[in-house]
Structures are given as C-alpha cells and as structure tokens.
Amino acid sequence: MHASVARPEAGSAEHRRILAKFFINSVVDYRPESIEWPSLAPADLERLRRLPFWQEAVSTENVTSNTVAAAARLETDIGLRRAIELQGFEEQRHARLLLELARNYRIPVETPPRFEPRSLEDDFLYAGFGECFDSYFAFGLFALARESGYFPAQLVAIFEPVIQEEARHILFFVNWVKYRRSLLPWWARPAFRLRCGWIILRQIASRMRTARTLGGDEPDGAENFTLSAHRALAEPITLHRLLEICRRENDRRMACYDQRLSRPRLVPAIAKFLYRVLPASL
Numbered sequence: 001m002h003a004s005v006a007r008p009e010a011g012s013a014e015h016r017r018i019l020a021k022f023f024i025n026s027v028v029d030y031r032p033e034s035i036e037w038p039s040l041a042p043a044d045l046e047r048l049r050r051l052p053f054w055q056e057a058v059s060t061e062n063v064t065s066n067t068v069a070a071a072a073r074l075e076t077d078i079g080l081r082r083a084i085e086l087q088g089f090e091e092q093r094h095a096r097l098l099l100e101l102a103r104n105y106r107i108p109v110e111t112p113p114r115f116e117p118r119s120l121e122d123d124f125l126y127a128g129f130g131e132c133f134d135s136y137f138a139f140g141l142f143a144l145a146r147e148s149g150y151f152p153a154q155l156v157a158i159f160e161p162v163i164q165e166e167a168r169h170i171l172f173f174v175n176w177v178k179y180r181r182s183l184l185p186w187w188a189r190p191a192f193r194l195r196c197g198w199i200i201l202r203q204i205a206s207r208m209r210t211a212r213t214l215g216g217d218e219p220d221g222a223e224n225f226t227l228s229a230h231r232a233l234a235e236p237i238t239l240h241r242l243l244e245i246c247r248r249e250n251d252r253r254m255a256c257y258d259q260r261l262s263r264p265r266l267v268p269a270i271a272k273f274l275y276r277v278l279p280a281s282l
C-alpha cells in the first residue's frame, strides 16, 4: 500500500470526482455475443460441463445486475450515478457472457427471471459486501485455473476482463460506502455502520455454511460458489496455499488504480487471519 499518497476526505467533491473518474475511465469494450469461442477437445469440454456452478453463476450475476442498475437511482451525483449505471451494465454483461458460453458448449443453464430489489440501498450494500468476499476468492481461483493449464488458455483469457471488472466493482463499492456514510449527520453514522456490520455478518454466516460443506460432496449454497470451486478448477491444493494466491492476486489486480482511493480492507484482513491460524496442511 502506498502510505505516502494523500487521500481526499471521504465524500468530498474531490473524492467523488476521482471515484467516478477511475470507474468510468477503466470501462472496457466487449460484446459477449461477438466472442469467438475456441473449439474444445472432448476431455476439456467434459471438464467444463462438469463444473457445478454455471446456473448459480448466472443467477448471481442476474440478481447483482438488477440490484446495481436499480441502485443508480439512489445517486444525485452525476458522475457516481453514471459509474453505478455502468456497473449494472457490466454485471448484466457477465450474465450474458455466461449464457453465451453455456449456449456455445451446450451446458444446460436457464435464463433466470428478472430480480426486483426491495430496498435500493440495503440490497446494494448486501450485493456489494457479497462481492467483496466472492471477488477476493475468485481472483485466486481464476489464477489457479489459469496457471494449472486445466482449461485451454484461450478460454481462460475470455474471462480475464470479467475478473478485472469485479476488482473495479469492489474498489468502487468500498469508497462509495464511505461517501454514503459521509452524507449522514454525525449522529446517524453509527446506525449506518451497524447496518453495514449486520450485512457483513450475514454474508460471513453464508460463507461459513459453504465452508462447512467444503469437505463433503453436498451441493453448496447458490450465492457463494467461489469458496468451493477450487476443487473443480485445478489439481487439489491446500486452503492455505489458496489463501496465499488470493492475497497475491488481490494486490496485483488493485495495484493499477488511483492510489488516492481506499482499498478493500475487511476481506483481506479476514483472509490474512485465516492464513495465520490455519495449519499449512489444510
């Protein structure tokens, strides 16, 4: 972390400006419907079809994209509103990309119904904190899939922009939460922190349920498949080693963005703690 960089006060005009600018300027252009999918050897195709999470992945992206797109209505700052709209578009594009992959390789996946968020802010916070967990582990899993050679490099490369977009989303989100809190009068901020804390606890509880099933063969919860996916993506590795890779990849993916923006801290801290306390053999 570049400690020497002066960070503008959260929620200040300068903070809002660099936050919107970082996001809007790092959008990449691709169309899932124009991708040329590599033809796969039968063994590769079989391995791809056997991955247990395609339907869950499409459902998660669908819920997130509808939640994020709706949350743009919360925003009065034009730049930030544009950034959230773009994020909603990107989540939608993730779902489209997965559906294209499924169509191309004949993986049975259903298009989920449109999701209607109940509370714009609560649902956005829930989705955002969830992404902070999922993305951190997805960074490591993706590196495993890439480095193991378990999947053809051409196929892995198609998903590279998706993973980098998730890095941008969580970087945007943690700064947005700070800005959102700064809009409140001082006496209302503790309640906002408590609400965020409660949402984070719900997300942790959900991941713990998944972690408990890691050793068994039961199907995992629909919304946090990344924790259990490592068994299907590469040769078996220890959880300890996976945490190490996640940390390296998180730092690498975050490094290129404006150093004046706050970095996600909670999930890296939890991962660091687990890394310290878990036996290296696990």
Ligand SMILES: [Fe+2]
Binding pocket: 061, 064, 090, 091, 094, 166
């Ligand atoms: Fe996504």
Ligand SMILES: [Fe+2]
Binding pocket: 064, 091, 131, 165, 166, 169
């Ligand atoms: Fe995302």
